[in-house]
Amino acid sequence: MAGKDRDRFSTATRLRVLGEQTAARVYRSQTRRQARRSRLTGRAALLVLVLCSLIVALAYPMRQYVSQRGEIADQQRKMREAGRRVEELRDEKARLKDDAYIERLAREHLHLVRPGETGFTVVDPGARDKRRDDRAGTGRPWYTNLWDGVDQADRPAG
Numbered sequence: 001m002a003g004k005d006r007d008r009f010s011t012a013t014r015l016r017v018l019g020e021q022t023a024a025r026v027y028r029s030q031t032r033r034q035a036r037r038s039r040l041t042g043r044a045a046l047l048v049l050v051l052c053s054l055i056v057a058l059a060y061p062m063r064q065y066v067s068q069r070g071e072i073a074d075q076q077r078k079m080r081e082a083g084r085r086v087e088e089l090r091d092e093k094a095r096l097k098d099d100a101y102i103e104r105l106a107r108e109h110l111h112l113v114r115p116g117e118t119g120f121t122v123v124d125p126g127a128r129d130k131r132r133d134d135r136a137g138t139g140r141p142w143y144t145n146l147w148d149g150v151d152q153a154d155r156p157a158g
């Protein structure tokens with residue numbers, strides 16, 4: 001037995017046992033690290049998969065939401081413009097109920113005169129060159145050209 005005790009305390013035996021213990025610890029730590037690494041990788045992959053699924057699932061509704069918000073803003077802008085136009089037309093309607101306003105419009109646009117008044121039309125000699133409604137350059141009044149255009153609209157091109 002003395003030989004066995006001696007072997008147990010010898011440097012070579014102690015180094016061999018120490019090496020085996022160290023190798024076992026290294027092996028255990030490596031397997032734990034690999035197990036931990038594989039678990040984290042699996043969890044991370046699952047997390048990434050869930051996040052990607054959520055992003056894909058929410059992408060289309062979010063795009064629709066944003067585009068509909070733009071359409072709503074556009075429709076609200078059109079509604080405000082239409083409201084302004086309605087107010088303008090109401091004002092014009094109220095003005096058209098006034099006889100003095102109607103008479104002024106008739107005098108300005110239709111060149112009407114009251115009985116006993118004398119109407120004058122002043123012709124500017126340079127205005128003929130500037131007029132856009134005289135398409136043919138014939139010097140005829142604009143309404144004559146208008147009626148000619150209406151008459152020619154039905155005729156076949158030839």
